[in-house]
Amino acid sequence: MMESRITIQVRSTEIDINGHVNNAKYLEYFEWGREDLYECLDLPYTYLLSQDIITVTVNININYRKEAIQNDRLTIISRPGKIGNTSFTMEQIIIREHDQAVIADAYVTLVTVDAKSRQKIPVPGLIRKHYENSES
Amino acid sequence: MMESRITIQVRSTEIDINGHVNNAKYLEYFEWGREDLYECLDLPYTYLLSQDIITVTVNININYRKEAIQNDRLTIISRPGKIGNTSFTMEQIIIREHDQAVIADAYVTLVTVDAKSRQKIPVPGLIRKHYENSES
Amino acid sequence: MMESRITIQVRSTEIDINGHVNNAKYLEYFEWGREDLYECLDLPYTYLLSQDIITVTVNININYRKEAIQNDRLTIISRPGKIGNTSFTMEQIIIREHDQAVIADAYVTLVTVDAKSRQKIPVPGLIRKHYENSES
Amino acid sequence: MMESRITIQVRSTEIDINGHVNNAKYLEYFEWGREDLYECLDLPYTYLLSQDIITVTVNININYRKEAIQNDRLTIISRPGKIGNTSFTMEQIIIREHDQAVIADAYVTLVTVDAKSRQKIPVPGLIRKHYENSES
Numbered sequence: 001m002m003e004s005r006i007t008i009q010v011r012s013t014e015i016d017i018n019g020h021v022n023n024a025k026y027l028e029y030f031e032w033g034r035e036d037l038y039e040c041l042d043l044p045y046t047y048l049l050s051q052d053i054i055t056v057t058v059n060i061n062i063n064y065r066k067e068a069i070q071n072d073r074l075t076i077i078s079r080p081g082k083i084g085n086t087s088f089t090m091e092q093i094i095i096r097e098h099d100q101a102v103i104a105d106a107y108v109t110l111v112t113v114d115a116k117s118r119q120k121i122p123v124p125g126l127i128r129k130h131y132e133n134s135e136s
Numbered sequence: 137m138m139e140s141r142i143t144i145q146v147r148s149t150e151i152d153i154n155g156h157v158n159n160a161k162y163l164e165y166f167e168w169g170r171e172d173l174y175e176c177l178d179l180p181y182t183y184l185l186s187q188d189i190i191t192v193t194v195n196i197n198i199n200y201r202k203e204a205i206q207n208d209r210l211t212i213i214s215r216p217g218k219i220g221n222t223s224f225t226m227e228q229i230i231i232r233e234h235d236q237a238v239i240a241d242a243y244v245t246l247v248t249v250d251a252k253s254r255q256k257i258p259v260p261g262l263i264r265k266h267y268e269n270s271e272s
Numbered sequence: 273m274m275e276s277r278i279t280i281q282v283r284s285t286e287i288d289i290n291g292h293v294n295n296a297k298y299l300e301y302f303e304w305g306r307e308d309l310y311e312c313l314d315l316p317y318t319y320l321l322s323q324d325i326i327t328v329t330v331n332i333n334i335n336y337r338k339e340a341i342q343n344d345r346l347t348i349i350s351r352p353g354k355i356g357n358t359s360f361t362m363e364q365i366i367i368r369e370h371d372q373a374v375i376a377d378a379y380v381t382l383v384t385v386d387a388k389s390r391q392k393i394p395v396p397g398l399i400r401k402h403y404e405n406s407e408s
Numbered sequence: 409m410m411e412s413r414i415t416i417q418v419r420s421t422e423i424d425i426n427g428h429v430n431n432a433k434y435l436e437y438f439e440w441g442r443e444d445l446y447e448c449l450d451l452p453y454t455y456l457l458s459q460d461i462i463t464v465t466v467n468i469n470i471n472y473r474k475e476a477i478q479n480d481r482l483t484i485i486s487r488p489g490k491i492g493n494t495s496f497t498m499e500q501i502i503i504r505e506h507d508q509a510v511i512a513d514a515y516v517t518l519v520t521v522d523a524k525s526r527q528k529i530p531v532p533g534l535i536r537k538h539y540e541n542s543e544s
Contacts, residue, residue: 017288022167032421058200167285171284299431300432
């Protein structure tokens with residue numbers, strides 16, 4: 001199954017007063033990973049929009065496992081999760097490069113909406129096809 | 137039961153390319169709310185630390201209900217949730233002022249650790265006492 | 273002369289590892305102030321765009337005077353500065369509420385460009401009129 | 409003369425509603441560059457602090473030359489500038505990788521203060537030595 005991997009380095013402005021990456025910053029890291037996954041799947045935001053499709057994040061469930069500090073190199077792995085009629089999920093995990101420790105993981109639920117009416121629509125085939133293997 | 141309410145105004149740099157508050161920013165809003173709740177409970181970070189106690193966020197489960205845009209005034213409500221032996225939760229919700237719509241809600245799970253050993257410890261009485269009513 | 277004042281409270285995620293507001297964050301505060309000034313001048317972004325005008329920041333010169341810490345209440349004061357043919361400036365200052373200390377000040381230079389051609393254009397009358405008094 | 413170069417990729421959460429990197433974000437990029445320069449010069453924050461020295465940013469003068477967009481790869485170049493008795497400068501520039509265009513440049517002025525008294529002190533030799541060549 002397709003998965004995306006990007007590696008980033010923790011920067012000074014991402015550290016909070018406790019000396020570690022702030023809990024909100026991880027959601028940015030995970031968003032960067034999802035953006036990359038969309039690109040890996042040939043589904044960039046602009047292409048989806050040209051098809052009148054917007055994906056909207058409706059739930060994120062994130063576990064914080066270990067702390068990350070300045071200059072840590074982190075790999076964000078993102079892959080398709082489960083799919084329903086109008087929703088689908090992505091599974092994401094952040095691994096610290098030097099010891100392969102799991103820093104955080106997240107389960108993200110998205111729905112597809114019509115760009116004009118803003119009503120929920122069934123997940124279209126161009127997204128659904130990437131989930132075929134995961135449904136078996 | 138004690139609860140904290142803070143009201144903020146959505147600022148331009150909190151808006152993403154889609155014209156609404158970015159999903160990661162809500163975690164900052166919720167952190168601001170938890171900081172205020174700690175202060176309402178007379179439990180600021182520095183006081184806890186002076187007692188050798190650190191609280192660590194281990195899970196956040198957030199639902200995105202509606203979008204917020206620039207200049208929206210949002211009220212972040214935070215209150216104690218449930219309590220176990222070494223963990224406790226906070227329940228948080230963001231309400232849009234002009235129409236009282238729920239924008240997002242979150243359930244946050246924290247554990248208490250010893251500031252020196254970094255080992256989990258039972259939730260101390262100075263936190264636990266704020267949960268007595270909620271357990272009945 | 274017209275000036276804008278907004279008051280904000282320093283939040284936990286705006287503090288860096290040194291325990292004070294990070295230097296980059298002040299540029300966000302100043303942007304919030306400029307947005308408010310545009311609104312005070314009846315010149316919101318969308319209105320300017322409807323007139324095919326975009327304002328582009330080309331220089332910011334910021335002085336850091338004192339540090340600000342969590343929960344400090346800060347007032348951001350923004351006012352028109354000087355005006356030339358294709359550029360104009362805004363003067364901004366951040367005052368700490370409890371002792372009226374100057375925390376930072378900034379001089380911001382902007383140019384006006386045509387929204388379509390992206391070429392510089394003379395500062396239009398709807399901006400220029402707010403500078404008349406300051407030129408005398 | 410010593411210089412630092414780091415390369416970053418513009419991420420989705422660094423883009424504002426106008427579709428380009430927000431003006432405040434560049435100050436974070438420049439801070440990341442300065443952190444790297446300190447490390448290149450064997451002057452990390454913790455080492456300076458162990459010598460009772462803190463460096464404080466007192467002025468940043470930034471020019472915005474071109475806009476950067478999502479996925480752009482940017483190189484941040486940082487080098488020692490000028491040195492006085494109690495202050496020194498760093499010169500920084502951001503280059504877009506694919507066409508070598510200058511995106512932004514900044515001149516940053518810092519002072520050295522005693523970590524305990526918070527009074528200005530002459531720039532110590534361990535910083536000054538990196539400026540010798542630049543003074544000739």
